[in-house]
Amino acid sequence: MSGPGRIEAGAIEAGAVGELALDPFGFHRGLASRIGGLGGNVPGHDPIYAFHTPYVAAARGPARFRIRFQGLSARRGVLVLRIHMLPDEPSAAARLVNSARIQLNRLVQNGGEAEIGFEGFRGFTFAVMGQVPDDTDARAACLEVTLDRPADPAELADMAPEDIDGTRFGSDALRPVAHLLSAEPPSLAAPVSQPCTARQMREPVWAEWCRALRLEASPDPARWPTVYTLQTLRVYAMLEPGARGLLLGGDRALAAALRARGHDIAEALAADAGAADADYLCGMAGLRDGGAIGDMITSVKASLGRLRPGGLAIHLLPLEVEPGIDGAFRRADLERLALTLISRRHEVARFKTGRAVALGGTGVAPFGLMVRRARSPL
Incomplete structure (x- = not known):
């Protein structure tokens, strides 16, 4: 399934062996980032937006997004990382999988590198986004984002459906919600x-x-x-x-x-x-x-x-x-x-x-x- 902000596994070139390099700004192309020097030139609707990758399929099991800023400088501000998952279904809504916060000045001390993990499953794609909700003076020359364990296209193709009748009991009172x-x-x-x-x-x-x-x-x-x-x-x-x-x-x-x-x-x-x-x-x-x-x-x-x-x-x-x-x-x-x-x-x-x-x-x-x-x- 393809659509805005979503790409299929293997649609972009890999970085290191086994890794998939993602466009950090692929979900909102052209929008300016809250971190100076990054993104495009168009002011966005979200004033705290820093970056947002496209949605990609991950291999089953533990996986990680790696975020690497080059030339990062910052004395104040916090970077919030959020991983969202999106079902491969029409009109599906994305849900939060994991989140983390890191002081930007500490991120500078870490060489501009951070990681955030999640568990990959078939039938879903995943994206990582960054937000800076507080006042900041952060600037960077470049941002790289990679997924360490992208899905194998052969595995995605081998998804035989189950032949089981659904229950005829129950009601729609139990509905998916945006917040757990x-x-x-x-x-x-x-x-x-x-x-x-x-x-x-x-x-x-x-x-x-x-x-x-x-x-x-x-x-x-x-x-x-x-x-x-x-x-x-x-x-x-x-x-x-x-x-x-x-x-x-x-x-x-x-x-x-x-x-x-x-x-x-x-x-x-x-x-x-x-x-x-x-x-x-x-x-x-x-x-x-x-x-x-x-x-x-x-x-x-x-x-x-x-x-x-x-x-x-x-x-x-x-x-x-x-x-x-x-x-x-x-x-x-x-x-x-x-x-x-x-x-x-x-x-x-x-x-x-x-x-x-x-x-x-x-x-x-x-x-x-x-x-x-x-x-x-x-």
């Missing part, structure tokens, strides 16, 4: 990706589900994963009779409630290999059994392969409340996992945070991560 994080407090009535908080266990919907499960309506974070999961399935139209669900890690109350609603429920201990035939899955293994964070991340990624395209995954993960707990996610860990899933075309519900309530004596709180599998082939 929300400043709003989490609500059980309108669940997204969120931790258990005391406020949610005072909502009317908490008492409603407790009655349906024949449980006391008193606040108990041990019940929150089951109630959150059922409420999420209801809000996103997955509770209709006939839906097929996969439960990972075991939750007898949840399984009974879903079967009572006419669902075909399969249970497994982990996201092992299998056909992509579930409309939704609920993963409790990470919260109940713990383990290494890397193993839990691998399980979350693998589980999406068990879903039909457009299917919904709800994973309950241990969130660190007290510092130093082994096998507990920090918020930054969850955000990195979410960005990885987004870069693979899956949709992750917006994150809402609050004062999480820990499970008794554990130092961790349940965190619900909500993901919808990509509707189109990966």
Whole structure:
């Protein structure tokens, strides 16, 4: 797919062996840069614009953009680097993958060189941009930008689509958003990706589900994963009779409630290999059994392969409340996992945070991560 500001892999000459040299100003040709001496002569619409490369395909796995200023001088100002990814789909919107800040006078001391990394996936192209939001006296003679691991054109051509029917359940209530994080407090009535908080266990919907499960309506974070999961399935139209669900890690109350609603429920201990035939899955293994964070991340990624395209995954993960707990996610860990899933075309519900309530004596709180599998082939 080609278009404004996008080039195909191999469309420009390589720099060093294995590297792809990019036009630092290829996305906005002719525009003047915030860094004196660079770019064109036309004043731009963005007063903090420094540079913006075209979008290019990267090899799978870790990759880096390298930025090299020649003849850089600066006493003040900050350079903000941002990597955006763009799906290979019509009218797709770019999303932020990674960002970094560096004082321009420190960049001068580093010889004018900086790097910023990301993870490459097929079906996406990537660009790096620079901004200088503060007052600056920076000037440079030249700017070079390279990508260390461009995609192999042969790999791009070998992308056979999957022949899997999408789920007929679900709603469009879960939509892609420009920003992953929300400043709003989490609500059980309108669940997204969120931790258990005391406020949610005072909502009317908490008492409603407790009655349906024949449980006391008193606040108990041990019940929150089951109630959150059922409420999420209801809000996103997955509770209709006939839906097929996969439960990972075991939750007898949840399984009974879903079967009572006419669902075909399969249970497994982990996201092992299998056909992509579930409309939704609920993963409790990470919260109940713990383990290494890397193993839990691998399980979350693998589980999406068990879903039909457009299917919904709800994973309950241990969130660190007290510092130093082994096998507990920090918020930054969850955000990195979410960005990885987004870069693979899956949709992750917006994150809402609050004062999480820990499970008794554990130092961790349940965190619900909500993901919808990509509707189109990966």
